[in-house]
Amino acid sequence: MKQINQYFSYAFGAFGHDAFYATLSTYFMMFVTSQLFDGDSAAQNAKMIGYVTTMIVVIRLVEIMFDPLIGGLVDNTETKWGKFKPWLFVGALISGLMLMLIFTNFGGLTVSNPMLYLILFAIAFVILDIFYSFKDISFWSMLPALSLDSKTRTKFGTIARFGSTLGAQGVAIIIVPLVVYFSHIFSGTTGQTQTRTGWFWFAVVIAVVSFLGALATCLGTKEQTNAIREQTEHTRFRDVFKVIGENDQLMWLAFSYFLFALSYVVTNSLLIYYFRYIMGKPTEFSLVGVETAILGVISVAIFPLVESWIKRRAIYMGGIAVMLLGYVTFLFAGTNLTIVLIGVALFFFPYPMVFLATLMTITDSVEYGQLKNGTRNESVTLSVRPLIDKLAGAFANGIVAFAAIAAGMTGSAKASSISASGILQFKTYMFYAPMILLVIAAIIFARHVKLSEAEHAKIVAQLENNLDNQD
Template sequence: MKKLKDIKQYSSYAFGAFGHDAFYATLSTYFMIFVTSQLFDTKNAAFNAKMIGYVTSMMVVIRIIEIAFDPIIGGVVDNTRTRWGKFKPWLLIGSLISSVGLVMIFTNFGGLATNSPYLYLVLFAIVFVILDIFYSFKDIAFWSMLPALTVDSEKRTKFGAIARFGSTLGAQGVIIVIVPIVVFFSQMFSGTHGSEQTSAGWLGFAVVIGVVSFLGALATIIGTKEEKSAIRENTEKIRFRDVFKVIGKNDQLMWLSLSYFLFAFSYVITNSLLIYYFKYVMGRAAAFSTVGVITAILGVISVALFPTLVSLIHRRAIYLGGIAMMMLGYILFLFAGSNLVVVLIAVGLFFFPYPLVFLAALMTITDSVEYGQLKSGTRNESVTLAVRPLLDKLAGAFANGVVGIAAIHAGMTGNAKPSDITNGGLLQFKTYMFFVPMALLIVSALIFMAKIKLTEAKHAEIVSELEKKLD
């Protein structure tokens, strides 16, 4: 019976992660493709570039401002007291409102994007702010459930691995289905033929992702249960003015945050520009779906290996070794050119370690809940775990800005073809896609090597000490 209960919890959490990361991939990566290729597709190239720049800048500014409130959102979740717990109400509300918002931004607001562009920008800003705030509530509530499901490191590793399994399939599954779904809805609603894409096709895609995200949240709400323990009872309502103090006093959380942000920023830049590489550098946009198949398979293998690798070489070696493998992928990319086989091998080397590094960081951040509890005397689950989504969103916000700038500078907007891209534009594109991310990865690894001391053994000592104090 207990085994069936555990399977139910693992699978429910995994499906929630599946929908959650499908949503995140759509918002952080593929929305910009819609903006640059469909939203302002007029004959006035100067107008198109200006409006793309406005939307990109607004997204970056809005997300950065909202991100500053993420720890406070974590405080709201921590302070929530309901019969359903503190996480599930925000999962429900956040998933519903953010899914509706996602569908809305994949429209031109009834033609306002070109007929009344400044009114469009105002309405877009309002919708995007609401979407981003409620996505943050959902994001923080979902991932801050992890330390609430168990305080045991081994079980946490299983929950983290199964959640990453789901999120990997969700994020990489978008790569597999995005082109077929957009083309399918383009043909259904716009009467197109072949592989032509229309704004109606992109809207249909957004509806599918919104529904999947909501159903995933519903599965987590129904299928999971918070664990009760003496350690988890050692908590009290946090004053909002103390939220940032809680984070600032946790030195391991702060240093890991800096290292992980640089890692995530590097990854999202390259991952977001990959579809541009296939479309404008290789001239093989249809082959991009192959990337999704390969990365989905590699992601499943990578996540499945994580518990074994943790027991053999521990998180520190996984984090640093993963970054080293990604660097090999970058180096191969620089020599790949338009050779599809070499490009796909480079993609594999680049992507395979990503879920492993993510999980190593997630488990360390999760363990920093007890580290902070020992230092401060009180437990703050959502405030602490709010940091990881904050970092991913911050990386995504800056990456959106980089993608918009790269597309404009390289001439990869509107109806541009591979033959239209100049050598200068190609060099600028490669600088954004490869050279800048490589530098960020190196700095990330150096910070982790020098500053992170919270190992699995150290966490076990902390839990033992907390249990003695609280008992």
């Protein structure tokens, strides 16, 4: 019963965590490009969108360099609540407050004092990004602390991905209806009209859910104590990047996964634009959320079985192949809703399994690095996965905003106002470039990543044997 409670608590934490991540990385740019700037000058609005986008990309890229240091700080934390939970709690609280803040125009400063707005936005976003990093790293780096056994880790990872899939895709389901609903309630609008206030209250809901999920994880999970984990030493900040750099399997996997994640996030972020500006059916976007939530649950549920049959390597490579088939389907879909949804299904279904295959391999690289370098670094190693996702998200934010401006998909633009050249530019960003990235990611993984389930079992046995010999 205690184990079931831990699974549920970790899953709920992942649910709130990925609802937050989807809101920030996928839908915040839609708020920026369509609602945040409402001045009379379209040129000024586009300029402000460009400033905000550039700031987001620069802030996230700079902050990402500190993620391994944050991982080192978490690794070196010692409290009666463990080393992860204090950071998880504080990170969820402060990042949630900042999320609500950035979904406002700071009391009209976007029009009355744009420069002051940009300064305050930068401060708020820096705070959000730092504390989100503490939350992200502490949450996912708990995984190797919950068990040493790969099968048990797979169960924790699977149930966490189950929760995160529902969280992320649940946002796609509720975002349009919820924003419209809050716009009706607080702005007095009718029909499908969306307002800044509606978006703000949507952000409030996401922030609360994220915090409650983190609280559930803090209260319902427990770190495992064993001889191998006790071998952990304090990591000096100057050695953090050395720890990562010397773990060759971690580095190659990180490179491949970055290209994979970037292609996924860009396409996924532009999907709502596709429905609104290419198909002219923004209200139908909720179907994507329903479809991907169902497919995500199925994908995550069958992951342990599929892994037992074909192993993680085949899941990673096969998943990319199916996603490429989804891209091809998109290219022939046009505005046909049925074919678009088929393309979405092929594109999305493998994603949770590829994510889990990556997460489990990164988790196993903790012991790989421990055997190779003689020290165990859980949070430093696991910080690489959220670092990659944030790096991909940062670049994706910039690409999405650039694509929207280049294609004319800003402000009050409608599907009928998008030119043929605008559509071609948009499809280049959404389909053609990501396809190339996926192919490169598959080649890197196939050539360089060798850490399999069997290899990890040998490594754990060797570590245990080394400890026995020391005794």
